[in-house]
Amino acid sequence: MKKKLLFSGPGETVNKIKKLLNESKDMVLDNDLLGSFEEMCENLESQLKNAKVETANLSVKNKENKESKILEKQIQEEREIFNNIMEVIGAGLCLIDKDSKIIWANDTLNDWLNLEESPVGSHCSGIYHCNVVGTDKCPATQVRKGKESHIIESWITTKTKKRMCIQHIAIPIAGKDGEVENILLLTVDVTESEKLVHRLLLLQQFGEVTQGTLHLDKLLHLILTCITADYSFGFNRAMLFLINKELNVLNGKLAIGPSSTEEATRIWKEMSSRHNSLLDIVDNLDYSHNIDTPLNTMTKLMVYSLADADEVVTICTKEKKPVIVKDAAKDTRVSDEFRKALGVNEFVCVPLIAKNEPIGVIVADNAYTAEPISEDRINTLTMFVNQASLAIENAETYKSLEDKINQLTETQQRLIRSEKLAAIGSMSSYVAHEIRNPLVTIGGFAKTLSRFTFTNSKIKANIDIIIEEVKRLEKILNNITDFSKPSKPEKVDTQVCVIMENTCMLLENYFQEKHIKLQKRYETGIPEIPVDPAQIKQVFLNILMNAVESMPDGGALDVNIESEKKSIKIYIRDTGKGIQSGVLQNIYDPFFTTKESGTGVGLSVSLKIIEDHGGTIDAISKHGKGTTMVLTLPKK
Structure with a gap:
């Protein structure tokens, strides 16, 4: 009977066959033994076929895994190459x-x-x-x-x-x-290419814009705004110095730039959203906000003698070429004072040159971004500054010419006014002389008649009216006589505060009667100046009386005296009715008055006295808001 054999693998089957052959050595091959051999061989053949298939499948799988890993590695390498290319570009x-x-x-x-x-x-x-x-x-x-x-x-x-x-x-x-x-x-x-394009366009636009910009302060703000604008030169801060030829010094005039990183970020954001061209800046330029910034205040206090050959800004003006400072801490051209004032280690100085003569210097830096200052930027900045220099010189020339025209106009007006006053003075002197004699006679007879007793009370009342009107006419004649007198001031060194104090004491009862609250502020250390005390007292008296008369229901009167570089300023402010704009220009005309009982000669006389002292009178008034009279008297 055929025996059923079970085998788990080719190797075990081979061993079983070997064992069976050893056991059947010298034995006759019967059907059972032959069946066992056939079964073993069939089993071995089946196992070998299965092993071959499995081996083939395993080979394919291993090949696919290997190719997948290679492909994945290639993809990763290509991805890295792509990312590297993107980073490089x-x-x-x-x-x-x-x-x-x-x-x-x-x-x-x-x-x-x-x-x-x-x-x-x-x-x-x-x-x-x-x-x-x-x-x-x-x-x-x-x-x-x-x-x-x-x-x-x-x-x-x-x-x-x-x-x-x-x-x-x-x-x-x-x-x-x-x-x-x-x-x-x-x-x-595209930062650099875009800025370069804008800088070149800026040169053209700036030339066109500055042809009609003759206001020096506005021009200086425009120049520094262009230097600090994002789309042009993009410096964080810019400072401008101008040469004072009389004092032979370099004066700080203006600076534009933030005081902190937060302020810088805010300003850049506002600028980039509001301004896209120079014309936008010109149309929206507001330089009033920059007056009290710490950087601007510091710059205006900076003064350097042109004789100092060891300071970077003076070196820049003398050599008439840009100075680039890469390491201010080690650069011998930068003083400790200047380095501490700027607070940066890298900056550039560009001279302002007009007609081959230095007129100033511009200092620019990147205090907050710390962006390096390139040669290309300095070259285009120099081109811009050269054009700006001509614009500054034109503005200064225009201002000088305008000042001279104003002086000539003022001199002409004074001459016309003097001739007018002289003619009016001569006429008024003659009229006063001719009126005074009969007026004295009328007054004398009226006073004599007032001593008699009249049964008719109406006669007594009429005589009193005549006496009062004669007094009023005599007062008018005295004012006219004062106006017509061509007296010259007899100047002596006097303290104007003392003159003002004496005048206020003279009017003390008058102030109380009219319910006027007087406040006086005199600056300490005001020097004596050459004036005619009597004439200046008359001026103070006229202006104080006018101020009180403008406050019929009472009010406040402020007197302030200050010392300036070349003059003494006297401010007399009231809280009265003020003067209408159409009337303000006529207040110094002889015999012009808005008062019911005024003669209109008080301010004319006061103006003549102040002008004889080399000073000026200015009236600042708004109807219903009071009036401020500003008197200026020159120092020695």
Whole structure:
């Protein structure tokens, strides 16, 4: 009977066959033994076939795994090469889907846009902070419609606080059906090229704009604003010094720039959103806010003698060429005082040259971005400053000419006024003389008649009226006589505060009667000046009386005396009715008055006295808001 044999593998089957052969040695081959051999061989053949198939399958699988690993490695290497290429070319890449949502972005874009988290899954408008999504100005919208991409340009601040101008370009990525499935946004740094273009355009625009800009302060602000504007030269701060030829010094005139990094960021953001060209700046230029900034105040206090050959700004003006300071701490041309004032280690000085003569210097730095100052930027800055120098000289020449014209006009007006006063004085003197004699007679007879007793009370009343009117006419004649007298001032060194104090004491009862609250402020250390005390007292008296008469219901009267560099200023302020603008220009005309009982000669006399002393009188008034009279008397 055939025996059933079980075998687990080819090796075991071979061993069983060997064992069976050893056991059946010298035995007759019967059917059972032959059956066992046949079964073993069949089993071995089946196992060998299975092993061959398994071996073949294993070989294929191993080959596929090996090829997969090779392919994966190649993909990884290509991806690294792609990323390296993107880093080398310095481009930001972003892949967006049909809904404008980001599905991939490279590290460069994350750094440029200062992203704290991965932008994947966000809408592109939230990353780029643009307001053109869905409009024809959007690059992605353009390419979806099959049109050429529209370039969007904007200014950003990177993680490293660097100010950059970037452009966004959309590239369509089509699927197998030819439809645009995704869009690749390419973001390119065009800061330097864009600034260079703007700087060259700025030179042309500046020449056109400054032809009509003759106001020196406005021009200086315009120049420094151009130097610190993002789209032009983009310096963080700029300081301007001008030469004072009379004193042979370099004076700080103006500075523009923030006082902190936070303020710098805010200003740059405002500038980039409001101003895109020089014309925008000219139209919106407001230089009043810059007056009290710490940088501007510090600059105006900086004065350097042109005889000092060891200071960087004076060296720049003498050599008439730019001076680049890379390491202020070690540069012997920079004094400790100047280095501490600027607080930076790298800056540039560019001379202002007009007609081959230095007129000043501009100092610029990058105190907050610490961006290196390149040679190219200095070259274009020098071209701009040369053009600015001519504009400054033109403005100064115009101002000098304007001052001379004003002086000539003022001299002419004084001459006309003097001739007018002389003619009026001669006539008034004659009229006063002719009226005085009969007036004295009338007054004398009226006083004599007043001593008699009349039964008719009306006669007594009429005589009293005659006496009062005669007194009023005598007062008018005295004013006219004072006006017509061509007396010259007899000047002696006098303290004007003492004259004012004596005048106020003389009017003390009058102030109380009219309910006037007097406040006096005299600056300490006011020197004596050469004046005629009697005439100046008359001026003070006239102006104080006018101030009280403008406050019929009482009010406040402030007297303030200050010392300036070349003059003494006397301010007399009241809270009265004020003077209408149409009347203000006529208040110094002889016999012009708005008072019911005034003669109109008080201010005319006062003006003549002050002008004889080499001074001026100015009236500042607003109807219903009071009046301020400003008297200026020159020092020795």
